Amino acid sequence: MAWLFVRLKLRLIAGNLRGDVMRQVGFVFTLIAAALAACGGFALMSLLRLAPPDVALDAGMVLFTLLTLIWVIGPLLVFGVDETLDPARLALFPLTARQMATGMFAASVTGPWPLASLLVLLGAVVGLSRSLTGVLVGLVAAVLQLAFCLVASRVVTTALSGVLRTRRGRDLLAVGVVFVILLTQVPNLLLNQGVGGDPRVFLSGLASIVRWGPPAMAAHAIADGALAGLAEIAVVGVVVLALGDVWIAVLRRAMVRADSSTQVGSVRRSRFDGLLPAGPLGAVVAKELKYVRREPRGRMGWMAAVGFAGILMFSLSGGPNGLEGAALAVAPACIGALMIGLQASNAFGIDGRALWMNAIVYSSQRDLRTDFAGRHLAVSLVAVPLLAVLSIAAALFAGYPPWVLPALLTSAGLLQIALGVGAVTSVVLPYTYPERINAFTSAAPGQGGVAFAGSFGAMLGTSLLAVPVVLPVFLGLTWVALLAVPYGLAVAFAGRRLAAMIGYARLPDLLTAVSRPS
Amino acid sequence: MTSFAAGGGSPVIAGSAEAVRTHKLYKRFGQQVAVAGVDLVVPRGSFAGLVGPNGAGKTTTLSMITGLLLPDAGSVEVNGVDVWRDPVAVKAHVGVLPEGLRLFERLSGRELLTYNGQLRGIPKDEVAQRAEELLKVMDLTGSADKLVVDYSTGMRKKIGLAAALLHNPEVLFLDEPFEGVDPISANTLVEVLQRYTSSGSTVVFSSHVMELVERLCDWVSVMNLGHIVAQGPLSEVRGDHTLNEALLDLVGARGNGEEGLSWLGSARA
Numbered sequence: 001m002a003w004l005f006v007r008l009k010l011r012l013i014a015g016n017l018r019g020d021v022m023r024q025v026g027f028v029f030t031l032i033a034a035a036l037a038a039c040g041g042f043a044l045m046s047l048l049r050l051a052p053p054d055v056a057l058d059a060g061m062v063l064f065t066l067l068t069l070i071w072v073i074g075p076l077l078v079f080g081v082d083e084t085l086d087p088a089r090l091a092l093f094p095l096t097a098r099q100m101a102t103g104m105f106a107a108s109v110t111g112p113w114p115l116a117s118l119l120v121l122l123g124a125v126v127g128l129s130r131s132l133t134g135v136l137v138g139l140v141a142a143v144l145q146l147a148f149c150l151v152a153s154r155v156v157t158t159a160l161s162g163v164l165r166t167r168r169g170r171d172l173l174a175v176g177v178v179f180v181i182l183l184t185q186v187p188n189l190l191l192n193q194g195v196g197g198d199p200r201v202f203l204s205g206l207a208s209i210v211r212w213g214p215p216a217m218a219a220h221a222i223a224d225g226a227l228a229g230l231a232e233i234a235v236v237g238v239v240v241l242a243l244g245d246v247w248i249a250v251l252r253r254a255m256v257r258a259d260s261s262t263q264v265g266s267v268r269r270s271r272f273d274g275l276l277p278a279g280p281l282g283a284v285v286a287k288e289l290k291y292v293r294r295e296p297r298g299r300m301g302w303m304a305a306v307g308f309a310g311i312l313m314f315s316l317s318g319g320p321n322g323l324e325g326a327a328l329a330v331a332p333a334c335i336g337a338l339m340i341g342l343q344a345s346n347a348f349g350i351d352g353r354a355l356w357m358n359a360i361v362y363s364s365q366r367d368l369r370t371d372f373a374g375r376h377l378a379v380s381l382v383a384v385p386l387l388a389v390l391s392i393a394a395a396l397f398a399g400y401p402p403w404v405l406p407a408l409l410t411s412a413g414l415l416q417i418a419l420g421v422g423a424v425t426s427v428v429l430p431y432t433y434p435e436r437i438n439a440f441t442s443a444a445p446g447q448g449g450v451a452f453a454g455s456f457g458a459m460l461g462t463s464l465l466a467v468p469v470v471l472p473v474f475l476g477l478t479w480v481a482l483l484a485v486p487y488g489l490a491v492a493f494a495g496r497r498l499a500a501m502i503g504y505a506r507l508p509d510l511l512t513a514v515s516r517p518s
Numbered sequence: 519m520t521s522f523a524a525g526g527g528s529p530v531i532a533g534s535a536e537a538v539r540t541h542k543l544y545k546r547f548g549q550q551v552a553v554a555g556v557d558l559v560v561p562r563g564s565f566a567g568l569v570g571p572n573g574a575g576k577t578t579t580l581s582m583i584t585g586l587l588l589p590d591a592g593s594v595e596v597n598g599v600d601v602w603r604d605p606v607a608v609k610a611h612v613g614v615l616p617e618g619l620r621l622f623e624r625l626s627g628r629e630l631l632t633y634n635g636q637l638r639g640i641p642k643d644e645v646a647q648r649a650e651e652l653l654k655v656m657d658l659t660g661s662a663d664k665l666v667v668d669y670s671t672g673m674r675k676k677i678g679l680a681a682a683l684l685h686n687p688e689v690l691f692l693d694e695p696f697e698g699v700d701p702i703s704a705n706t707l708v709e710v711l712q713r714y715t716s717s718g719s720t721v722v723f724s725s726h727v728m729e730l731v732e733r734l735c736d737w738v739s740v741m742n743l744g745h746i747v748a749q750g751p752l753s754e755v756r757g758d759h760t761l762n763e764a765l766l767d768l769v770g771a772r773g774n775g776e777e778g779l780s781w782l783g784s785a786r787a
Contacts, residue, residue: 043761167667264664267626283696287625294624294665353620356586357681360614361637363606515620 005103034112045123058207064215134225142371284374329403335413342417345458413484420495427503554744570741613687672703
């Protein structure tokens with residue numbers, strides 16, 4: 001059974017690559033990345049040998065725990081349940097849950113990343129063991145630790161697979177991704193601010209927290225290499241088996257549990273819509289405002305923008321490289337504005353396959369211009385208050401409240417510039433957002449290049465056009481901020497005109513580009 | 519978008535007697551010719567069916583007629599006006615339900631209708647009233663405030679049709695409107711469409727379900743391998759046979775079910 005699943009997994013990987021150059025390139029990159037991670041991880045782990053034994057042990061325990069966390073959270077980030085690993089696809093075959101668990105375990109061992117992890121763990125055996133018995137115990141501990149990572153990861157994805165298949169669950173998880181990414185910045189920030197004092201104390205503090213978790217016990221066993229170590233790997237082995245049992249139970253339940261996606265609530269009727277002007281402009285604004293709230297991709301982008309600007313606010317001020325003067329107040333809001341504006345660099349992507357509804361109505365360049373104006377108005381309605389909050393916070397943080405004015409004006413102007421540039425990239429380099437959100441790619445298969453060129457082009461164009469107004473403000477000529485908004489509005493207007501001219505001529509192409517199967 | 523058909527089905531564009539006429543319509547995707555010179559004709563006021571096997575080019579043809587796909591060659595006239603030369607006149611007077619169920623997923627059913635109406639410049643109150651009536655007829659009032667992403671296939675087809683009818687078009691193009699629709703919803707769709715054509719408006723729809731085409735349509739166009747192989751009033755196209763038999767004759771039945779599979783079924787000994 002196990003061998004069958006391994007072959008199935010290999011066949012799926014091969015089938016996925018057949019005839020698609022972009023995917024082949026992507027897979028080669030994955031292989032290279034995995035190989036680098038394996039070799040680099042192995043080398044770094046073995047280098048622990050050079051550290052004092054107690055520091056090496058602490059580091060080993062923390063790193064083992066970290067590896068486990070990566071295994072548990074990683075698959076959730078890609079929402080990845082590939083065909084071998086999604087129990088729903090196997091539910092119809094006459095397999096017992098135990099057979100399925102064995103098979104799925106075998107399938108999850110197959111692949112570049114488990115191999116890379118094993119190599120890293122073997123590096124830890126080199127780095128941590130202090131005796132021959134340590135090496136022997138270490139080999140067992142490494143294999144058990146890998147098994148623990150895989151089974152823990154499987155338990156979590158299987159338990160959540162019901163949720164992952166519903167729309168609501170995926171929406172929630174998408175927002176969770178932003179949190180996870182922002183959270184990874186926290187240790188960085190803390191260290192930057194000098195919280196925790198001596199790094200070695202910090203490390204041993206962390207190590208004492210994770211000490212009795214199975215990964216840390218595996219690491220400790222390698223370093224110990226004696227009877228205590230044997231006892232520890234025995235415990236880890238028992239935990240792996242127990243977790244396997246939990247997995248089988250969860251699997252059994254997941255196969256027969258009803259899909260809960262049909263139980264859905266209603267949305268409230270918006271009272272705000274009544275205030276918007278009638279006609280196409282109001283219609284587009286109303287739709288866009290709803291999408292900001294309801295589309296997880298949109299929410300992700302907004303949260304990331306605000307979160308990132310917040311982090312920047314802290315990190316710019318601290319440390320030896322901290323900014324001085326007005327720039328300290330202006331930069332966070334400007335980064336927020338840039339990140340919000342860049343989301344508009346593929347405006348039609350969010351409509352995706354529904355874009356035909358607009359296309360069968362629009363019969364002149366003016367219609368398309370109105371569409372863009374509606375989108376820009378909607379973004380501005382939400383963004384400007386956010387930028388105001390960011391500006392106030394940053395000005396207070398910088399210790400000089402009057403800086404709130406240049407911060408708000410500059411960032412609002414920058415937002416308009418980004419929107420204008422984004423309108424043009426939207427029609428020149430349109431691409432499809434994949435149906436399943438994941439944290440690593442933002443385009444349908446084969447459109448990664450277009451997506452990259454689009455966002456990079458938008459960033460470059462915006463930065464270049466923003467230099468005349470943003471740079472003087474950064475350098476302290478705060479009065480230039482007064483020009484930022486009119487200048488930004490002019491760029492946005494020109495961008496909409498140009499985009500409508502190009503876009504209307506190639507409306508059917510646009511439609512195809514954002515409706516690719518994904 | 520200043521004009522919209524506000525009242526009854528009075529034809530705004532006078533002229534030809536045909537609602538749709540294509541001339542040598544041609545489209546190629548890479549090596550594959552999807553539509554190879556199609557001359558589709560649909561008389562005004564007819565309930566027309568476009569039938570043919572999978573891959574015959576029905577969807578591609580409909581996409582080119584409705585201005586969603588640029589033809590490589592040939593021309594399309596709707597009510598005597600060239601679709602690609604004068605899109606304003608055409609787009610205001612046609613309604614479309616394309617293949618797949620491509621809708622704005624994150625709007626509720628009611629919001630979707632409102633959006634469509636306002637995009638076409640229909641006054642707000644008028645849109646609200648029409649939307650309410652359409653939701654009622656389509657039996658969607660209970661789900662009007664749920665997001666389209668959570669709709670079932672039948673509900674999506676119904677809300678799509680409602681959106682296509684909202685501006686009271688003169689010609690309605692529907693690509694596989696009954697695919698995956700439960701019998702109750704299908705019945706609703708049929709009733710609405712029959713009421714619509716009885717006022718003199720035109721419906722063009724593609725389908726695999728021959729019985730349905732036979733029951734509803736008075737005009738049939740049969741496509742195969744990118745060509746129109748037969749076209750005319752239903753009675754002429756099918757002759758003395760059922761439409762299904764006529765189609766199999768026209769397309770060339772691919773009967774290869776006799777050999778092999780001898781093990782299949784329980785009665786074989």
